[in-house]
Amino acid sequence: MEITLIKKAGIRQKNKKMNIVIKFLRKWAKLIDRVYMLLIIARLRLFLKNKPRFSLSHVRVLGYNIFLNDPRSFYFEFIHIFKNEIYGFHSEKERPYIIDGGGFIGASCLYFKKKYPKANILVFEPDNNALFILRKNIEANKLDNVTVVEMGLFDKEGEISFLPDNTDGGKIDTGGMHKIKVTRLSNYINSEIDFLKLNIEGAELNVFEDLDQNDKFKYIRGLCIEYHSFKRQKQNLDKILSILTKNNFRYYISNFENSPKGNFKSDENTQFYLLVYAKNIAV
Template identity: 40%
Template sequence: MLQYVKHVGKYLLRPEYRLSEKEAKKLQLIKRQPRFTVIQTDIFPSPLWMVDSASFVFIYSEIFKQEIYKFKTSNAKPYILDCGANIGLSTLYFKDLFPDAEVVAFEPDTKVFEILAKNVQSFRLTNVSLLNKAVWHSETKLQFYAEGADGGRITNDIKEANVVEIETVRLKDFINRPVDMLKIDIEGAETQVLEDIADVLSYIDKIFIEYHSFVNQEQTLDKILKIIKEAGFTYYINQVGIVSQSPFYEKKAFLGMDNQLNIFADRVK
């Protein structure tokens, strides 16, 4: 009874608590929706569409509750490269944090890209460039596993279901001026891309990298950390998504991945 009274008191006296309660109810409603289905939500002031309920709830929590992309800059109009923009939650966050920012958002999955473009239009975001291409170390065409949510990735298995051909751009071509934030969440292609841009990392102030380790494939975390350390960055690492409590006994895997890490690289001043 006492807990209920406290709850009612907070709800009546604290607007931010009411907002949190409404937000939680909307997230619960989204969780009950079928996966891999396009649905609309009013969790934001403007309508937003998603391609998958489960991945939305997870990404929303990371970006808007934990604020993993939050950063400081003295630049009133920061230049941000959003590699792996998905439906646009990261782009929305960056533009909310810095309304005058210039954002270039890359998303190779055509169906997901359509929702990204729709959300950017719904929020009337300006100075945002959208590219329906994957970032890579060259301009070419590659096979891409369109997972339908946030797990799409470049693949060599052309016999796998939902594999389509996509176009790529060379990320290095976009790093010809100071970059305030480089976000890389590209499902396993991060090492090849970082190796290609290693000699232009001096342009970049902050880098976010989601590292992916795949079952029975060479791990490349050491290569990534060596590149960013030699470029003058310090790093902080968080484990995310896949967690194996007893990895000596059993390693858990999801979509072929057995480990995911968030790497936050900050330039040494």
């Protein structure tokens, strides 16, 4: 009996030491990953800094061949998506189903495929200039199971005015000179969605109201939307959050900036963006 207890104590001591070693190695692995990413960003910045804005360029990074149409906007997009992992989510599935609303040139799609190589991704993008590069990036990197819908997301079917800006900030606007096709996201959701990402430049509430009216939130496990508060436009974040609460989602709001707008000095000319993360607690 005494020998057995001594053996068990020895095993526990070994396990404790092993756990300490594992924790130490994990910390070092994370540190190495951070340093590696900082080196990549420094290299990327050096490569892109002399590239003229709104010019077609190409860069090889993280094993990807990436075509881009604006070096400056891609640089910040890369930091947000690949370094800060603003679209990071956890799934036990080998093939999670992801909807990417506002795919632009495909940076978010490339990130999802880096994280889940066998993921099925449905991408919506209405801007013809972005679509050309999006398809090049999908083909150049041989991405499987990626479907592109050449339409924007709204609360109706048809055409609507669009104001492109040659970055990821093109938006639906009554003063826009271009016309794009739009569709309802509810038409595409009839089974479980592991992650919904929306960066649709101000059409968030329109899409949310469509999903709510058609009882589609029950299929969505988790989501991240970029909320846009544009100059001289009425804010509607409260309505978006109310829809999430109504549909059994717990949400978290994050700011892109290191510090928020201070002392409540914001006025109608202040423009800002927020990330809203939410998880369906009913599934």
